[in-house]
Amino acid sequence: MELPIYLDNNATTPLDPRVLEAMLPYFTTKFGNAASRNHPFGWVAEEGVDYAREQVAKLIGCTEKEIIFTSGATEADNLGIKGVFEMYSDKGNHIITATTEHKAILDTCKHLEKQGARVTYLKVKEDGLIDLAELEAAMTPETILVTIMYGNNEIGVIQPIKEIAAIAHKHGALFFTDATQAVGKIPVNVIEDGIDLMAFSAHKMYGPKGVGALYVRRKNPRVKVTSQMDGGGHERGMRSGTLNVPGIVGLGKACELCRLEMDEEAKRLSALRDKLEAALTTMEESYVNGNTQHRLPHVANISFKYVEGEGLMMAMKDLAVSSGSACTSASLEPSYVLKSLGLSDDLAHSSIRFGLGRFTTEEEVDYAIENTKKAVNHLRDLSPLWEMFKEGIDLSKIEWAEH
Numbered sequence: 001m002e003l004p005i006y007l008d009n010n011a012t013t014p015l016d017p018r019v020l021e022a023m024l025p026y027f028t029t030k031f032g033n034a035a036s037r038n039h040p041f042g043w044v045a046e047e048g049v050d051y052a053r054e055q056v057a058k059l060i061g062c063t064e065k066e067i068i069f070t071s072g073a074t075e076a077d078n079l080g081i082k083g084v085f086e087m088y089s090d091k092g093n094h095i096i097t098a099t100t101e102h103k104a105i106l107d108t109c110k111h112l113e114k115q116g117a118r119v120t121y122l123k124v125k126e127d128g129l130i131d132l133a134e135l136e137a138a139m140t141p142e143t144i145l146v147t148i149m150y151g152n153n154e155i156g157v158i159q160p161i162k163e164i165a166a167i168a169h170k171h172g173a174l175f176f177t178d179a180t181q182a183v184g185k186i187p188v189n190v191i192e193d194g195i196d197l198m199a200f201s202a203h204k205m206y207g208p209k210g211v212g213a214l215y216v217r218r219k220n221p222r223v224k225v226t227s228q229m230d231g232g233g234h235e236r237g238m239r240s241g242t243l244n245v246p247g248i249v250g251l252g253k254a255c256e257l258c259r260l261e262m263d264e265e266a267k268r269l270s271a272l273r274d275k276l277e278a279a280l281t282t283m284e285e286s287y288v289n290g291n292t293q294h295r296l297p298h299v300a301n302i303s304f305k306y307v308e309g310e311g312l313m314m315a316m317k318d319l320a321v322s323s324g325s326a327c328t329s330a331s332l333e334p335s336y337v338l339k340s341l342g343l344s345d346d347l348a349h350s351s352i353r354f355g356l357g358r359f360t361t362e363e364e365v366d367y368a369i370e371n372t373k374k375a376v377n378h379l380r381d382l383s384p385l386w387e388m389f390k391e392g393i394d395l396s397k398i399e400w401a402e403h
């Protein structure tokens with residue numbers, strides 16, 4: 001077993017060798033520009049793109065013409081949200097989203113606020129799910145778009161997508177979802193789910209980095225977006241720029257593999273995740289963050305109370321995991337997602353996201369369990385707060401001196 005063990009599959013996934021194999025010819029012999037219509041080099045590249053478009057469409061239950069290839073989910077989020085805002089500005093300027101969304105959504109919304117958008121940021125409940133009644137209450141005749149993510153990148157919580165779509169549609173708004181963490185991991189069908197626009201990315205599903213897609217519904221209703229990139233009119237004018245053919249072929253292959261293997265993989269990973277979670281929550285004062293029923297199969301986010309967060313990461317050097325802290329320019333900020341669930345700064349800092357993936361083995365999970373337990377126990381042995389807790393002192397009643 002090689003160390004460190006990779007358990008950060010929500011950040012990115014390794015490329016599946018089968019995906020690499022499909023991509024390789026498009027770097028070498030099949031290098032043509034998919035927009036070159038005059039010779040076989042172009043036709044071969046275009047065929048590769050067309051096939052990939054079929055593979056992608058099949059995974060999410062749409063038609064090929066509803067897929068726009070982009071450089072990833074961030075670009076798809078920007079194109080979808082800004083594109084709808086500009087296209088439907090006659091109808092209204094109100095957008096609804098949630099506080100636990102990815103920055104690609106939140107910062108796009110903030111940008112649009114400067115362009116005259118009114119944005120409602122719904123709070124989430126303690127379990128990370130939005131309150132459907134609050135969504136319903138926030139809808140107005142000016143609401144043009146509801147954008148709520150499918151599965152959360154930090155806690156894995158899956159939002160009630162069908163219900164959200166139904167509420168948006170009842171009030172005449174479109175429904176966009178950032179499904180970057182969900183596509184390829186759980187069944188996502190845009191028709192059954194009532195999704196109008198959806199963003200996703202290859203590198204979260206064993207494909208290459210730098211390529212993703214935006215789904216835009218063409219029927220019932222036909223949805224339109226204003227393009228955000230001017231140029232040669234690629235992707236039916238919605239996203240100009242020479243297509244990243246090897247990347248797109250890789251995304252296609254990644255989608256095909258996920259479609260064929262998702263059920264088995266989800267079963268295997270959720271069993272491993274449950275094993276990890278069960279073992280770690282037998283430790284006192286450790287808590288799973290987020291709803292455990294409506295959750296992606298491969299993610300566990302666990303807080304270990306009375307453990308100092310930075311120390312925990314240092315003590316777990318053999319595990320490539322993600323912490324409940326984000327490094328901003330100068331300081332360690334507690335995760336805004338965990339804070340939205342009501343966690344204190346301290347508890348957010350002492351939280352770890354374990355993201356399992358296609359290549360995670362049971363042996364690695366067993367090692368992760370032992371390593372984490374050892375680190376937590378060790379840090380607690382050094383912690384005066386833990387000692388006080390063990391002595392039965394109610395720490396919430398203590399008034400700490402300001403300093």
Ligand SMILES: Cc1ncc(COP(=O)(O)O)c(C=O)c1O
Pocket residue numbers: 010011071072073074075102104149152153178179180181200201202211212
């Ligand atoms: C939910 C979510 N949206 C968007 C992104 C951005 O994706 P990309 O790296 O393809 O731009 C990520 C990845 O971090 C994500 O987890």
